[in-house]
Amino acid sequence: MKVVRKNIFSNQKNINRNVGGKTFAKKRKRVKRRLYLRYILDGSFLAKDSTLSHAPYFFYILILAFIYIANNYYVDRIKFNIDTIKTELIELRYEYITVKAEVMQFTKSTNLSGLLKEMGVKPSKTPPTKVIVPKASIKN
16 A cells, blocks of 8 residues: 655645644745745745746836836935925015015105105195197107
8 A cells, every 4th residue: 555645735625634723734835934034035036947037027127126216216315395485485475575666655645744854855835737839849
């Protein structure tokens, strides 16, 4: 009689026997994960021919990752510039409003007459008159 051993890495899907409270399928997954992690960490996957044939694809992904990172930095810089320009715009708007109010206050007739009295200029008491010039006296 021949004894057949089953490989724990075979493609058996559902093994329902419990050993120590866990099924063989769960143990198989855990062992596969350990081996796969060791396979990656020791770098032996890089020595395979299939990995070397995929090298251009890996470089393409690497370049895309660099472009993605650079694009994020560029967008952050643009956002920062937009925010600083917005704050400058708000400050300039407030400055415009205050200067406009000062000019309006300064150009009121009561304020102008007070300033001109200090210089010796008085408002006229006679109303302005209309000066009419005949067309014949105007030369081209």
